[in-house]
Amino acid sequence: MDSYSNGFYEEEERTLTVFNNVDGASEEEQDSFFDSYSASASSSPSSLCSSNWHSERLPVSLHWFRSFSLRLHDNSALMASLLRPQTQFRAVFVLDPWFTETDKKFGANRLKFLLECLHDLSNQLEALGLKLYVAQGQTTAVLAGLCQEWGVTHLSYQKSQEPRSKVEERTISEMASMMNIEVEEFHNHTLYSPTELIKLNEGKPILTFKDFRTLLSKLKPPAVPISSPSTKQKYNEDNIPMFKVQTFQIPSLASLGCYDVELGTGPWVGGETEALKRLDNYCTVRSKPFDNFLDCLFDKTSLSPYVRFGCLSVRHFWHYVRQLASTDKSKMTLVQEVSSKLLQREFYFLVSSQVPNFDTDTQNPICIQLPWEFDADGLRRWRSGMTGYPWIDAAIRQMLKEGWIHNLLRESIATFLTRGDLWISWLKGAESFEMYMLDYEPSVSCGCWMKSSSTAFITGTIEHYNPISYGQQLDPNGDYIRHFVPEVKNLPKEYIFCPWMAPIEVQREAGCIVGTDYPHPVVDHMTAGVICMERLKSFMQSLSSHQTNP
Structure with a gap:
């Protein structure tokens, strides 16, 4: 040198x-x-120097x-x-x-x-x-x-x-x-450097979305994206x-110990080229409301896997939709949707940068230490989509097959595993997301899991979750279930969310005998759901006098 x-x-x-x-x-x-x-x-x-190795x-x-x-x-x-x-x-x-x-x-x-x-x-x-x-x-x-x-x-x-x-x-x-x-x-x-955001807030912690929004009002828009390398240069x-x-060389899947039998059949193809191509389609599809919520559940336009792998710059995403809206006011709904999602992601990255051990529940100062139980059989059935609750099983199976599910489905399976029915630690669910979800990012995923399990980021009243009625509200005919849980596809819609309640004659006619063709429920929600809710309320009451939660 x-x-x-x-x-x-x-x-x-x-x-x-x-x-x-x-x-x-x-x-x-x-x-x-x-x-x-x-x-x-x-x-x-x-x-002009030669690139000859010698x-x-x-x-x-x-x-x-x-x-x-x-x-x-x-x-x-x-x-x-x-x-x-x-x-x-x-x-x-x-x-x-x-x-x-x-x-x-x-x-x-x-x-x-x-x-x-x-x-x-x-x-x-x-x-x-x-x-x-x-x-x-x-x-x-x-x-x-x-x-x-x-x-x-x-x-x-x-x-x-x-x-x-x-x-x-x-x-x-x-x-x-x-x-x-x-x-x-x-x-x-x-969009922003967490270090710069904390500095702007005079070093004071930002642990609630309300405080984050207040800080955003002081910020300039995210920096414009820089140019790509030129083929002319x-x-x-x-x-x-x-x-x-x-x-x-880039190795093959087989050389890394993965074989076709392990792969699902999702619609996602990796790469920046695919990401930028999908960006145009995303903006076209998302500029108008879906005809029904079922279209959301089967949606294949999400860009979150491409953001996670960095194939799509969040700054480019942010400014691209605003540029479209500047000449087409019908795109303002799109701007609001993209802004909401990217800022929620931004918030979790910001909090994780301030909180030690954010991706676990041990020595995590903002995570309530609920006395979770470990049910090996319950966890196994949840992870394999065999809980006996078709709405939950459909969501799990889509995740295993495609590597992506809608946010409301994530909320459903997370709540069911934790505070809703099984009372199993959110960490076990986060492990499955890390393995299967294409868009898994530790800070974002762990933040969402803590929120779903009511161990952090609690705002307002904690609602009781029902894995039957919730699905019925979103997919009244059970078409989403019929697609991913074919065992129950011939059941009439009044029983497809709760096959065990169908008379045995109906089960026989549908070719779905509960306990043979499809499992019995892993727990009785009418009992387990009430017990989980009471345990949560009791624990929260015991903490309310001496602990503040984000």
């Missing part, structure tokens, strides 16, 4: 300063900056793609590395054992979606004359090895908003410091020999 001039290091400092401030610029300023910066970088004599090589600027930043558009960290002068660019994704370890925290459908995202990202980089190197192993160890082997002097990545990633990021930062590697972190996974990549490239 001593062989480079002082001017090189001055250029590094200038680059860091500019890139760290670019997110706050207007869209026109950003475009102008990247155009001029690209021109200066490409006109540098260093851009020739004298420039230092490498490495971008680390993460499982929530798999896109080219609105990716500040990517552009920081891609346009850094007097360096050559490489991009890597590390497939950590966490994705494929034996306890299967990352289910087959989620893993398939991830690999599709990587293939799409790889194709897009190839169109720019670049490569995506996919390495397997423990993340910190892999990055340390590659940085040493490749001569990396700069590392950029999108910073995680999840508390569980703090240790990993701190370890990587320490590793980089020891290796004299400059690290650039960027906040692009949420020649980027300076340092290629490695083909025999080494073979070790950085």
